[in-house]
Amino acid sequence: MTSSSPIWLTTHAREQLEDELAELLAIENAGHTEAADTQDQFAARHQRQNRIAHIRNLLSNAVFGEDPPDDGIAEPGMVLTIRYDGTDDTETFLLGSRDAEHSELEVYSPDSPLGAALTGARRGDQRSYKVPNGTEIAVTLLDAVPYSHTVTAAPRPAR
Structure with a gap:
């Protein structure tokens, strides 16, 4: 493919x-x-x-090596924080390719049901997606920041 x-x-x-x-x-x-x-x-x-x-x-x-704009819009390369509506449960993940390991974050593809539902959403937008058993899940986008803003810089060696 x-x-x-x-x-x-x-x-x-x-x-x-x-x-x-x-x-x-x-x-x-x-x-x-x-x-x-x-x-x-x-x-x-x-x-x-x-x-x-x-x-x-x-x-x-x-x-x-190229960040999407820091505009709060969900798109590939952004770290998204969502709330599962009707609960206090939140999840933070990278919207990107699952073909390589991103050790520090869960990764959802933009083509996944959740990723597709959230792509283009702005902070505060509510979106829904269907899980494999047909249940519809509603989520709210709480935050969307470029991946590089979430990665902590490696400490500099002492001289």
């Missing part, structure tokens, strides 16, 4: 994908003879080639 719309990635996520791609290409380039491939080896190679193509597509369409 290919995508032509930009995908927002953190610099860390991009680096992880680049490392994974390098590892997969090293395995792929190590050499093999297809005639000697067993069915399992063939399936593993096919899966590896699909992952290589997927990562290349992600990286070629990725936007990274």
Whole structure:
């Protein structure tokens, strides 16, 4: 599956994908003879080639190192805080690509039901989305800030 719309990635996520791609290409380039491939080896190679193509597509369409505007509007690259309506439960997550690990935050894709419902919302907007069992969940966007505003700077080494 290919995508032509930009995908927002953190610099860390991009680096992880680049490392994974390098590892997969090293395995792929190590050499093999297809005639000697067993069915399992063939399936593993096919899966590896699909992952290589997927990562290349992600990286070629990725936007990274570029923050969305700090305008309080939910869009990829923003950290969103929502309240599940009718409860006091809140959740904070990154709206971005799930294809790479963002260790410090949960990540929801803009294509997920929650991500799609919130994209374009402003602080205070109420949106709803359906979960797989068909239940409709209402949420309110409490905050939307660029990812880089939520990342704490690494301490400088002592001199």
